Amino acid sequence: MKASDYRLQTTQLLAGFASVGQEQDGGVTRLLYDAAWQKAQQAVASTMREAGLSVSIDTVGNVFGRLEGTDEAASTVMTGSHIDTVRSGGHYDGALGVAAGIAALARLKKTYGQPRRTLEVAAFCEEEGSRFPLAYWGSGNVTGSKDFTGSLDAKDPEGVSLRAAMLAAGYDPEEHGLSKRTDIGVFAELHIEQGEVLEREGTQIGIVDAIFGQRRYFVEIEGRSGHAGTTPMTIRADALAAGAEMIGWLRQAAIAAGDGLVATVGKLDVQPNLANVIPGKVRLSLDIRHRNETVIAAFCKLTLDSFSTIAERYGTSITMECWLAEQPSPMNEVLQAEISRVCDALGYSHRRMSSGAGHDAGLFAASCRTAMIFVPSRAGISHSPLEYTPPEDMERGTQVLTALLYALAYGEDER
Amino acid sequence: MKASDYRLQTTQLLAGFASVGQEQDGGVTRLLYDAAWQKAQQAVASTMREAGLSVSIDTVGNVFGRLEGTDEAASTVMTGSHIDTVRSGGHYDGALGVAAGIAALARLKKTYGQPRRTLEVAAFCEEEGSRFPLAYWGSGNVTGSKDFTGSLDAKDPEGVSLRAAMLAAGYDPEEHGLSKRTDIGVFAELHIEQGEVLEREGTQIGIVDAIFGQRRYFVEIEGRSGHAGTTPMTIRADALAAGAEMIGWLRQAAIAAGDGLVATVGKLDVQPNLANVIPGKVRLSLDIRHRNETVIAAFCKLTLDSFSTIAERYGTSITMECWLAEQPSPMNEVLQAEISRVCDALGYSHRRMSSGAGHDAGLFAASCRTAMIFVPSRAGISHSPLEYTPPEDMERGTQVLTALLYALAYGEDER
Structure with a gap:
C-alpha cells in the first residue's frame, strides 16, 4: 500500500x-x-x-x-x-x-x-x-x-x-x-x-x-446588591467577590492535584451586572474532569466544601447542583x-x-x-x-x- | 411651626x-x-x-x-x-x-x-x-x-x-x-x-x-480560549482566572486602604461564556471612589499596576481605559x-x-x-x-x- x-x-x-x-x-x-x-x-x-x-x-x-x-x-x-x-x-x-x-x-x-x-x-x-x-x-x-x-x-x-x-x-x-x-x-x-x-x-x-470522566455543576452565589458608592467595603456581601475567590481557589487546587486533572469555570453571569452596583447574584459553571472516578469524586467534594466555606466568609449563600456526571x-x-x-x-x-x-x-x-x-x-x-x-x-x-x-x-x- | x-x-x-x-x-x-x-x-x-x-x-x-x-x-x-x-x-x-x-x-x-x-x-x-x-x-x-x-x-x-x-x-x-x-x-x-x-x-x-470623587475604567483581559477538557491547567491563559485574581486583589486593597474608600467590579462579561470553554476574554468595570482626589489617584495607580502584574502572570494581555473621572x-x-x-x-x-x-x-x-x-x-x-x-x-x-x-x-x- x-x-x-x-x-x-x-x-x-x-x-x-x-x-x-x-x-x-x-x-x-x-x-x-x-x-x-x-x-x-x-x-x-x-x-x-x-x-x-x-x-x-x-x-x-x-x-x-x-x-x-x-x-x-x-x-x-x-x-x-x-x-x-x-x-x-x-x-x-x-x-x-x-x-x-x-x-x-x-x-x-x-x-x-x-x-x-x-x-x-x-x-x-x-x-x-x-x-x-x-x-x-x-x-x-x-x-x-x-x-x-x-x-x-x-x-x-x-x-x-x-x-x-x-x-x-x-x-x-x-x-x-x-x-x-x-x-x-x-x-x-x-x-x-x-x-x-x-x-x-x-x-x-x-x-x-x-x-476523562466529568462532572458539571451549576453554582449560584447570592449576596446583597447595593450602591457601589454608598456601601462601605466592610458591610458588603459581594457575590462576585465571593465567586472570584472560588475561581482562584479552584485553579490552585487543580494545579496542586496535577495528574492531568482539569477544572474550569467557563461561564459566569452577574446580576444586575452594572458598573455602579455591587453584584447581588452570580451564577457560574463548574466543570471538573479526570481519568479516574475516585479522583473526580474526591476533588468535587473538596471543591464543594471549599466553595461553601468561601461563600460563608463573604456573607453570601450558595447552591450547587450537579447536572452532569459521566464516568x-x-x-x-x-x-x-x-x-x-x-x-x-x-x-x-x-x-x-x-x-x-x-x-x-x-x-x-x-x-x-x-x-x-x-x-x-x-x-x-x-x-x-x-x-x-x-x-x-x-x-x-x-x-x-x-x-x-x-x-x-x-x-x-x-x- | x-x-x-x-x-x-x-x-x-x-x-x-x-x-x-x-x-x-x-x-x-x-x-x-x-x-x-x-x-x-x-x-x-x-x-x-x-x-x-x-x-x-x-x-x-x-x-x-x-x-x-x-x-x-x-x-x-x-x-x-x-x-x-x-x-x-x-x-x-x-x-x-x-x-x-x-x-x-x-x-x-x-x-x-x-x-x-x-x-x-x-x-x-x-x-x-x-x-x-x-x-x-x-x-x-x-x-x-x-x-x-x-x-x-x-x-x-x-x-x-x-x-x-x-x-x-x-x-x-x-x-x-x-x-x-x-x-x-x-x-x-x-x-x-x-x-x-x-x-x-x-x-x-x-x-x-x-x-466622593470617582474614577471608572473599562478593563479588558485577553487570554486564550480553549477546550475545558483537553487543555492542561499549566498551559492555559484563562482570562476569567486572571480577572478573578484582580477582583480579589481589589477588594483586599480597598479594605486595607480604609478611610471610606470603595472599589467595585460591578459588571463582568465573559467570552465565549460557555461551561466547557476556557474564557478567552473578560471585560470588567472598575469603579473607585473616595473623598480625597490624591487618595483616588494613588489608589488607581496602585490598581492599574497590580492588574498589569496579575495579567502578565496569567499569560494574558490587559487594556484599561478611564472613561469617567469626577473630582x-x-x-x-x-x-x-x-x-x-x-x-x-x-x-x-x-x-x-x-x-x-x-x-x-x-x-x-x-x-x-x-x-x-x-x-x-x-x-x-x-x-x-x-x-x-x-x-x-x-x-x-x-x-x-x-x-x-x-x-x-x-x-x-x-x-
Whole structure:
C-alpha cells in the first residue's frame, strides 16, 4: 500500500462533507435531523457506496458502510465517528473519523479484498448535544448504554421536540431502541485531539488511554446588591467577590492535584451586572474532569466544601447542583499496545494521553474493546471555524487506523 | 411651626410626583424630555404654584419656584434636586429633595412671610444619565461648571439625539447655555442616603462632608480560549482566572486602604461564556471612589499596576481605559456646623458622612456654599422600586432643611 495513492482520498472526502451546512464564517452547522444534517447523511451514504461498501441506515439515522467478512461467527470491527456539528463548528470534529474510516475500508478492500471479520464504518447521527439537551443519540442507541428515558420530549431552542424532529425527517421515534447492536467486538475511533498537547510537543499520533470522566455543576452565589458608592467595603456581601475567590481557589487546587486533572469555570453571569452596583447574584459553571472516578469524586467534594466555606466568609449563600456526571472510559490496553506497534512500524512519533473531551468511543468502552487515535489540532482549537488539522496529519491518522483495522480484521486477532 | 401640620404635605407631594411615570413593577421611569418627564415637570410647576411660589422654567427645562427676598443685593439661597429617574427607579431619589424643598418654602412663607434673601427650590431636569450618555444636564447648565461640548449630538438607545429630543419637547437646543445662573449664594440639597449606614446605626440625619470623587475604567483581559477538557491547567491563559485574581486583589486593597474608600467590579462579561470553554476574554468595570482626589489617584495607580502584574502572570494581555473621572466635592464647613446645630435643636441624632453617590450639589460646590442633608434609605436600596424612606424620616429631613433655609434666608447670614 503506497500512502501517496490514497492521500487525496481522505482530504477529499472530508472536503465533501464540509461543503454541507457551510456558514458564511467558514464554519459548518449540521444539527440532528435538520436539513443540512439530512444532506450530510445522504452524502456519507453516497460516499460509502462509491467506496464499495454496502450501506445501511438504522432507526435513528446512523449510517453504516459494511465490508462483509468471511468468518460469520466473528464479531464486527467498527470504526467511525459522528457527522453532526456544533453551531458554526469546524470541518474536522467527528467528520474526520467518518472520512478516515471510509478511506481505510476502501484501501483495505482494494489492497487485501474481503476481510475475515466484518468491517464497518459508522457515521453516528448525533454526538454534540447542540440541538437538543441530550448527547450521544447515535452511539448511545447503538450501544444501548445510555438511558434516553424522556429524551423524545426534549426540545430544541425553537420548541421542536426530538420526537417531532424525527417524524419530520422520516424516522419513527418509537423505534429508536431497534438501532441497538450486539455484534460489535471492537470500536476504534480516529479524532482530532481538540487540545494542543500533540502540536506543542511535535508528536504525530496520540494513543488514548482513557476518556476523562466529568462532572458539571451549576453554582449560584447570592449576596446583597447595593450602591457601589454608598456601601462601605466592610458591610458588603459581594457575590462576585465571593465567586472570584472560588475561581482562584479552584485553579490552585487543580494545579496542586496535577495528574492531568482539569477544572474550569467557563461561564459566569452577574446580576444586575452594572458598573455602579455591587453584584447581588452570580451564577457560574463548574466543570471538573479526570481519568479516574475516585479522583473526580474526591476533588468535587473538596471543591464543594471549599466553595461553601468561601461563600460563608463573604456573607453570601450558595447552591450547587450537579447536572452532569459521566464516568471515565478506559480504552483497551491490548489495542493501545497494537497502535503503538503500528506507529513504530510506520515511523510515526506517538504518546499515550487521555482525552479530556467526550467521544462516541466512550459509549463503547463498557461493552467491547475500544480504542481512540488522536491527530494534532492546530492551537488546540475546536468547535470553531478555525479548527484545523494539516493534511499530512490526517493522512498519518488514516494510515494508523488502516493498519490497526487490518491487524484486527485480516489477522488472527479475535476475542 | 408645628411639625404635624406639615407632615402630610411632604409625603403627599412626593406621592403626587411618584404617580407620574409609574411602571407595573411599582417603579417610576421619567427620562429627560420624554412624555412622563414632561408630565412630571408640569406637575412640579403646578405644585409650586399651589405652594405660593412664582414659577419659571429655564432653557433646558429646569423648574424653579421662587420666594422673592426683600434684600435685592443678597444672593439667592437655593434648594432642590432632580425630577428625572433611572429606568424603573424608586420614588425618593431626586423627587424627595424637590418635594421637601417646596414644602420647606411653603412652610417658611406661611410662618414667616417674605424672606430677606430670595429663596428658590429647583427641580433639575436631569441628573441620572439614564437616557443619554451624559449626566447633570440640569445643574450642570445652571452652574456652567460642566463641559457639554458635543453633548447635543449624544444619542439615546433608540438613536434619538439630545438635540432632537429637546426640539420635540419644545426647547431650543442652542439656548441651553442661557440657563446659567450667577446669583446663587447657597445650594442645599436634601436626598436619601442610598446607603445603609444611617439605618444600621439608627442615626436620623446625615450631614455630608464631601461628595466622593470617582474614577471608572473599562478593563479588558485577553487570554486564550480553549477546550475545558483537553487543555492542561499549566498551559492555559484563562482570562476569567486572571480577572478573578484582580477582583480579589481589589477588594483586599480597598479594605486595607480604609478611610471610606470603595472599589467595585460591578459588571463582568465573559467570552465565549460557555461551561466547557476556557474564557478567552473578560471585560470588567472598575469603579473607585473616595473623598480625597490624591487618595483616588494613588489608589488607581496602585490598581492599574497590580492588574498589569496579575495579567502578565496569567499569560494574558490587559487594556484599561478611564472613561469617567469626577473630582470630589467638599461641602461647606460652616453650613455643616449650622446643620449640626439645627439637628441638636430639633433633637435629631446626626453624623457626618461622605456621599458615595454623585449629586446635583456636587456641581454647585465650586461656585457657592453648598450643603447636603441625608435621610435613611431602607436597606440602602436605591435605583429600584424597593427604594423606601419612612414618612417620619422624610419629615425630619424636611424640618432640618426648613430650619437651615430659615437661618440662611431670614437671619443675618450672608457671605
